[in-house]
Structures are given as structure tokens and as C-alpha cells.
Amino acid sequence: MHNFPQHLLDGHASFMSGRYVRERERIRELSEIGQSPSTLVIACCDSRASPEMIFDAGPGEIFVLRNVANLVPPYQPDGGQHGTSAAIEFAVKALEISNVVVMGHGRCGGIHAALSPEASPLDQGDFIGKWMSLLGALPEQLGHNELMTPAERQTALERISIRNSIRNLRTFPYVADLENQGKLAIHGAWFDISTGELWVMDDKGDFIRPQITLEH
Incomplete structure (x- = not known):
């Protein structure tokens, strides 16, 4: 051993x-x-983008759900085993959180894989490929834009993916109901690993850098 x-x-x-x-x-x-956290953060598994580190959170302050590329599948109560959906259900229904943050990040390996369909699967099960198929035709659409550089496609899909996950999140009936009642707020965010900067979605869906005060 x-x-x-x-x-x-x-x-x-x-x-x-x-x-x-x-x-x-x-x-x-x-x-x-x-525990009684007020916020659910749906983030990527990437070891460089820990929500607890990014938000300087203490014990019990945030409920964190991490998966490859911070994806949210659509609501699909088909009797299958859905880890991401189970965590969302627990956070919203049991913990009664009031905020959901879908947070992507720069240089995401899952997004890179989605933009590289010619690459061989890491294993014959190709769990990553099947999981990233939640993005549908989005990677292909960006891949056909020859005026974008690979880095631009990467960042664009990282951010578009956040919007796609938020759209899927709203297919959960209880999420949509609570949001409509003003009891649940849904947010998007993108973390730049290289600079430490956090970009947040405004009410139009654009990513902006909020004004913050740094402590010295």
C-alpha cells in the first residue's frame, strides 16, 4: 500500500x-x-481556480460544486445518476441558497478539448468528450471563424459556455421559480488565472471588471 x-x-x-x-x-x-451558505459557486475542477481562494472564503461561507469546465446540464429527471444536478438540487432546495455563481476561467482544459475535436480521447470511454458535448455546436461555430486567433476562440468559448450553463440552469423548474420570485439571483463570472482578475456578467450578459479596493 x-x-x-x-x-x-x-x-x-x-x-x-x-x-x-x-x-x-x-x-x-x-x-x-x-452549514448555511448563501451562495452556490459552480466552478471548474482546475487546481488553479479554487473558489475558496478566489473569494477568500472561510469555512461554511460558500457551497462549491466543481466539474470539468464548470458546465451545467439541462434539467433531465430521467432516473439517471446526475452528480451536478444533485448538487444544484441540494443547494437550492435544502440549503436554500440565495445566489448561484457560474464561474469559468482562463486557459480551461475542458474548453480547449472542446475546441480540439481532432485530438484523440484520453481513454476509450471518452468521458470528457461526452461531457463537453453539452456545449452542442458552439465549439464548431467558433472554430469556423478564421479571423479569430486560437487564444481568442478559447476565451470566447469560456465565456459563452458560462452563458450556456446559466441558460441550462434556468431549465430547473425550482430555480426558474425562485428567480422569478426574486428569491434567487444567478450570476456569471470569469477568472483570469494569469492576472488574478475576476470579470463578472452585467445585466446584458457582458463581462466587466468590477471596481474593487485592494487592501495593503
């Missing part, structure tokens, strides 16, 4: 002597009363 990764043990030791000491009471409180 392999030894548990030492860098993870070292990280846990650092957590116990640092952050856990500072937030011990909050963590113990959460263990007793349960």
Missing part, C-alpha cells in the same frame, strides 16, 4: 497550527449547527 502523500500531510499540519487555530470556534459551531 502506498504512503499517503507527504505534501498533503504537511499541508494539514499547517492548517491545524494556523487557520484552524484562528477559526476553531467557527469550525466547531458549524459542526454542531450545520
